[in-house]
Amino acid sequence: MRLPDQLKETPSQTAGPYVHIGCFPRMCGIEVYEHEIGADMVSDATRGERIEIRGTVYDGTGAPLRDALIEIWQADAEGRHPGRGDPRGLADPAFTGFGRSAGDPDTGEFVFQTIKPGRVPFKDGKPMAPHITFWIAARGINIGLHTRMYFPDEEAANAEDPVLGRIELKSRIPTLIARPEAPGVYRFDIRLQGEGETVFFDI
Amino acid sequence: MRNSPGGLPGAFFARDRDQHPPAYAPGYKTSVTRSPTKPLIALDNTLSEMTGPVFGHDRLGPLDDDLILNFAKPGELPVGPRIVVHGRVLDENARPVPGALVEVWQANAGGRYRHRKESYLAPLDPNFGGCGRCITDEEGWYRFRTIQPGAYPWPNGPNDWRPAHIHFSVFGHGFAQRLITQMYFEGDPMIWKCPIVRTIADPAAVERLIAPLDWANTIPMDARAYRFDIVLRGRRSTLFENRLEGN
């Protein structure tokens, strides 16, 4: 429970237009870091079906964001999270679960090379449909936005997914379902506002 | 990471959105077309939000936290006031967050960023890149050495300026803890004029982004120090009301 003497969370501020300097310095010609964080999610040893996710973040005028930071977090092929906090034991050591993309500086398109996640239990223990958690920060976004991508070829699992089930306006559910673009390639466009506005979560 | 009696992490406390700027803040013009108009859908944390990646020290280089040296040519130094910026990453329960990834980026002493989209007439500093990163220690401490950034003008209103600031990206223990913010400097009269600062309604919340001069940690004949503590969301003490099936 929340105690009365708790500290307050530090307020968010926009990432601004130059988030690349901090998170993708190589894109700015700043050769300081040997490894860029979130660049490689998989290796040859990673278990599971290889997939590619492509997408673009659009503003309310339909213009692509060319300055966004997009991060994803997901379970491995067996539905276990790498890293920290999964009580069910070790996930695939050859999978990071975490990806970061800046999007193309001209088109805004982001790309992730990853694997299709397995099913993760909801808090009642029943499996959620396979999904990938997204977080978007950019100039003009005052506090990072959380959403989820689901898979178009998982109709039965999506239909019983407890999170999708929370969305009362059923016509908004397709905003969370990627489109198949080619074998193993999914498109997940994110619309911040207006027609087809993506569902964002308060998590 | 043992955060609760059972060794299992609990869900994060609901975010207190009054501490944060709203998505739509028309004084900051870019937010007008980049703010969702529909309410966020409330989602109790699942494992997908409670868990998070681990960033190992092995991924970091020895100068990653030293912006004074990490881009400078051998034998040269960047121009501007030398400072140390340090503090602790804590959660709302006042517990340290060890192993948090802290990334920073900033303009140089003249207020100029090293970025192809930047057009301010102040010059680049050939010895300053403007990025740094580190991982908090067991007590949640982080520390950077850098150059105090300059203020700069930006296209918003007819004459808007950003107060001197350092951008911070913080990654704690769960994806739901993710936070990007900015640190300001004590005593800067420009803070309260800034439309981005003013997206935050509560002046007491703004105050928590203003780093005081930390005189005790000033390095004589070398660098002044500023102290900036960061608070991430805290967790409830139990994982779920019901046990996970099959575990």
Ligand SMILES: [Fe+3]
């Ligand atoms: Fe800035």
